Amino acid sequence: MAKRITEHSQPEALASAMAFLSGRRVGASSFNRRRALQGLMMGTAGLALPPLAMGQVEIPPGQIRLMFNENPYGPSPKALAEVAKILPKTAYYPGAIENDLMGLFMARHRLDREQLFLASGSNEGLQAAMMAFGKRGKVVSPALTYSDHLHYAEKLGVEVHRVPLRGDMAIDLEAIARAVDDSVSLVYLCNPNNPTGMAIDGDELRSFCREISPKTPILIDEAYNELTDKPEYTSMVDLVRGGSNILVTRTFSKIFGMAGLRVGYGMGHPDIVSVVKDNVMAWPNGVGLYAAYHSYLDEEFIAFSRKKVLQGREMVNATFRRHGIDPLPSQTSFVYADIQRDADVFKEKMAARNVKIRGIYGGYDTYSRVSMGRIEELEVFDRIFSEVYTS
Ligand SMILES: Cc1ncc(COP(=O)(O)O)c(C=O)c1O
DSSP states (O other), X not given: OOOOOOXXXXXXXXXXXXXXXXXXXXXXXXXXXXXXXXXXXXXXXXXXXXOOOOTTTSOOTTOEEOSSOOOTTOSOHHHHHHHHHHGGGTTSOOOHHHHHHHHHXXXXXXXXXXXXXXXXXXXXXXXXXXXHHHTTSEEEEESSSOOHHXXXXXXXXXXXXXXXXXXXXXXXXXXXXXXXXXXXXXXXXXXXXXXXXXXXXXXXXXXXXXXXXXXXXXXXXXXXXXXXXXXXXXXXXXXXXXXXXXXXXXXXXXXXOOGGGOOEEEEEOHHHHHHHHHHOOSOOOHHHHHHHHHHHHOHHHHHHHHHHHHHHHHHHHXXXXXXXXXXXXXXXXXXXXXXXXXXXXXXXXXXXXXXXXXXXXXXXXXXXXXXXXOHHHHHHHHHHHHHHHHO
């Protein structure tokens, strides 16, 4: 049985844990984070706990993680400094920060409050929209796209009609338009698309939306908008401003590098927003909102992240091309390519060398997806990829 923490040691463990959470160092040596958190837990439960598996927030040493489209340069240092100040105050439910963050979105996108909602990651907003509209009819989506929320909704009885991509791997807007009839209650599009990384041309999508949205609401997932060549042109927020029957979702998980803090938001017609808000389940996470507020204002960090992602993308493209592989033209933080061999087998071989990439997804058996890591990690990726690919 583990030694029970004493009344004296408990405040010490608590102080250590708080120091960790606020990023401070304790004493002369670097602080042992895992110990402090374990101490904190033993102090409350008096149990011998297994070692913390912090996989979600701590990457095992030596692992290069290129499979979840995260931004390893985040979160913004300014946001982290601000979050450290707010942590001791988290006994209380979040209050004004929600309004403050909404105020930023309203100013930036020139929208009214009733055109906006917050969610625990954009995925929660997507799931809420799927459930709310999926109850009324079918959801139409591209066959190869981001689909966590689609699977969630299907498990709960929503019918999803998937429209194959075009031969060039682009989303087939014409076929989607043809699929929209009276039985359809929502169209889901991801722009740029995941996993292909390809963006639909802004004006093509605008005319699709003008034609279809009077019949059926359109949900456009813009998780990677800030990384596109022309973010404003590619976004459909202008249509939201104009009152179209559209919902656009955005996230703090990608360029802002806050995937672990779970903040997303939506912008849409007030009628759609109010339906989605009724179906969102989580209450906002105050620490996440606080970090989001300060990240949103940290233009230096946003520009830095974009530069690193674009630089990394060119490196990964170059790795593929050196081996005669033609990657799809990505406008995101990942690259998708036909590696002309079983993508799951290849993924396992890369994982055995401690480089994690994505394997088969959506039936595209020979396509791999590689997310951007730090530049030095992509240098290692280049070497390991070449060794595994040619072995
Ligand atoms: C296209 C797309 N939408 C939404 C999400 C979910 O992001 P969030 O962390 O905001 O829930 C992802 C995550 O990878 C994504 O790729």
